[in-house]
Amino acid sequence: MNDAYPFVPLDFERLDPAEQAARLAEFAGRLARRRTVREFSPEPVPRRLVEEAIRVAGRAPSGANLQPWHFVLIEDPKVKKQIREAAESEEQENYDRRFPPEWLERLAPLGTDAEKPYLEIAPFLIAVFKIDYGLVTGPDGEERKIKHYYVNESVGLACGFLLAALQVAGLATLTHTPSPMGFLSRILGRPRNYKPFLLIPVGYPAPDARVPDISKKPLEEILTVVASEPSR
Numbered sequence: 001m002n003d004a005y006p007f008v009p010l011d012f013e014r015l016d017p018a019e020q021a022a023r024l025a026e027f028a029g030r031l032a033r034r035r036t037v038r039e040f041s042p043e044p045v046p047r048r049l050v051e052e053a054i055r056v057a058g059r060a061p062s063g064a065n066l067q068p069w070h071f072v073l074i075e076d077p078k079v080k081k082q083i084r085e086a087a088e089s090e091e092q093e094n095y096d097r098r099f100p101p102e103w104l105e106r107l108a109p110l111g112t113d114a115e116k117p118y119l120e121i122a123p124f125l126i127a128v129f130k131i132d133y134g135l136v137t138g139p140d141g142e143e144r145k146i147k148h149y150y151v152n153e154s155v156g157l158a159c160g161f162l163l164a165a166l167q168v169a170g171l172a173t174l175t176h177t178p179s180p181m182g183f184l185s186r187i188l189g190r191p192r193n194y195k196p197f198l199l200i201p202v203g204y205p206a207p208d209a210r211v212p213d214i215s216k217k218p219l220e221e222i223l224t225v226v227a228s229e230p231s232r
Contacts, residue, residue: 030168037172038112039209040122040201047075049169050124050202057162063150068131069158069197072188075124079187083127084119086183087176087199091116094179110212118174122201126162127184129194130155145193155197162200172205 015023054071062068074080091114119125134146166173181196
């Protein structure tokens with residue numbers, strides 16, 4: 001047991017089965033309507049809403065509770081323009097040279113291309129960084145690295161919390177992964193141990209926003225149940 005952490009009683013709310021089912025059904029219904037949006041309205045969004053959603057993301061589990069994530073919330077139009085220009089430059093290279101034909105075929109039905117106007121139109125961008133390792137200064141003044149464990153898994157969980165929180169708050173999102181994303185570190189002035197993980201435009205959808213008519217796999221395709229044997 002780690003003596004560095006005092007242990008406290010678990011704060012857990014035990015619900016009756018009907019309440020469990022009702023809460024889950026409401027949550028599932030909200031998340032079932034979540035879609036990747038590429039047509040945003042410039043209508044302002046209260047910053048406090050997005051900050052609270054990021055607070056929820058910060059409650060995600062992480063390896064050894066190291067919380068190896070950092071979120072940069074961007075609303076400055078000049079910075080959003082810089083990000084759009086850099087992202088489009090990388091994406092143009094991707095579509096012209098880097099993406100294999102098989103991936104381009106998969107993308108074609110979704111109508112994506114190198115143009116990313118939503119990076120300027122959406123009122124907020126959230127740049128998610130993973131902190132690959134910690135940095136501490138020792139008594140000798142030398143900077144040392146502190147290893148972080150399960151970084152990608154931890155940051156992925158935090159992003160899932162974030163997307164769910166934004167959806168529950170009534171906001172539209174897009175998970176954008178321009179590759180490579182090193183320009184985000186440069187534009188946003190992040191330390192060398194911060195690596196871009198995800199860029200999320202946030203706002204309200206445009207009044208005439210449209211999305212592809214796609215569906216998710218049914219439960220029987222994504223679930224395998226290993227049931228207990230019946231009592232003899």
